[in-house]
Amino acid sequence: MVEIYEGAEAIASCDIIYNTEVLIKTRFCKKYRVTSLDEELREFRTKREAKILGILEKASIYVPRLIAVGKYTIIMERIHGVLLRDTKQKTNVMKKIGIIAKKMHACGVVHGDFTPANIIISKNKIYIIDFGLGLITNSIEEKALDLLLFKRSVDKKDFEIFIKAYAKDNFEYKKVIGKLNDIEKRGRYQIRTLE
């Protein structure tokens, strides 16, 4: 087993099970929390992440295939490819990503960290990964937050292509985009940018 990533709340390693390359993501214990809160949060989030992967797979959105779920561990298919963040030509996939985002939101799933660092291009397929902060909700605000995060992490031109595809045949579009404009008007988002 090779450790490939350690985040704020989980560690990911890869392994080979039955000739399939898998990613094993385990939410580890946080010493600062009381034990019962810690266990409850880890278990709840692990289950939720697995559930989201299931929902999206059913909706024919490319996500890592779920292989097994434990109390604090998820085993899923490992996706090889290039992160959208690291590709130079983003423009030609923006339309497809817009359609994926529309479909995802239509299933009541919000990614929670929808940025080019969580999108993989693999053999002409576009995969969405890491639903660690994902939510199962139809809240317009949460959906708008997904779009806001994406807007802030891509070029203006690319976002326009994305949002056009997202808007097409989307009954919720007006509400979500209205909310997005509302959120952007809140003072803190105007100033809040990372170096």
Added chain:
Amino acid sequence: MLVIGIESSAHTFGVGIVKDGKVLSNAKSMYKITNKGMIPIEVAEHHIENAASTIKKAVLEAGISFKELEGVGYTMGPGLGPCLQVGQLSAKALAYKLNIPLLPINHGLAHIEITKHMERLKDPLVLYVSGGNSQLLVFNKEERRYIILGETFDMGVGNAIDNLARKLGLEHAWGSEVEKLAKDGKYIKMPYTVKGMDFAFTGLLTNAIGMLKKYSVKDILFSFQETAFAQLCEATERALLLTKKSELCVCGGVAQNNRLAEMLTSIAEEHNIRFARTKNEFNSDNGAMIAIVAEKEFLKGKRCSIKRCDIKQRYRVDEAVFYG
């Protein structure tokens, strides 16, 4: 430079005197909080009654005379309007009388900067937690101001704690009493709200108040504290991984809570970075922090005409440019 700082944004009228980065005195007069909370006009009346005597006390304790003072700083905001006005007018009176420069200072910036100054921090990730504010910040050197990475969606964590204490009918309804009573309670499940690096407390508060009939005060306070602080810690850890800072500090009124400090220490140890918080006298509202920031700004040549020395009730910390 010998600088006097006046703080009056909430329940404390504080006057501090510093010279060359050293705190000579830090006098305070606190409005006695009852279970009714703070009524702005009444707090302002308290400040008016105690302003002159607190200023005199600070000067006396510092062992200086009024004539020696070289600059005045006061809290411009954020805070309660009537209270801020008392500090502003006291500062203006001093500046006119002694014919020395006057500077308006952001309250949150002062909390952060005194912690950095006292603990000799260079470029920390800051968790600023008080009654009205709960924010995660880093300093942007190009723009010379703090950037908010995450913050509360609704109320400050200190306000939520005080609110719960009042609803539970505690006699001394504030944070330190809650911390004492919460010790060794049993954990009850409560709603937990973190979104990226942001967090919220109203849902948690409403839920905790609703539990009064079923559970003991001790268990409710314990669980409330654990949940609220775990939310802050999770957001802090995320910010830490994002910014890769090698220092973490906590400041503001709630920074006095030992349980919160213990939890943050645990995070710092895990990531092998330094954790710091300064003495309680500087974490609760005080005049010395205003004086420290004012002195740094004066030394960089910053001046403000007395006419422009206003108050601003909603003065966000990320609006304050700091050259010190």
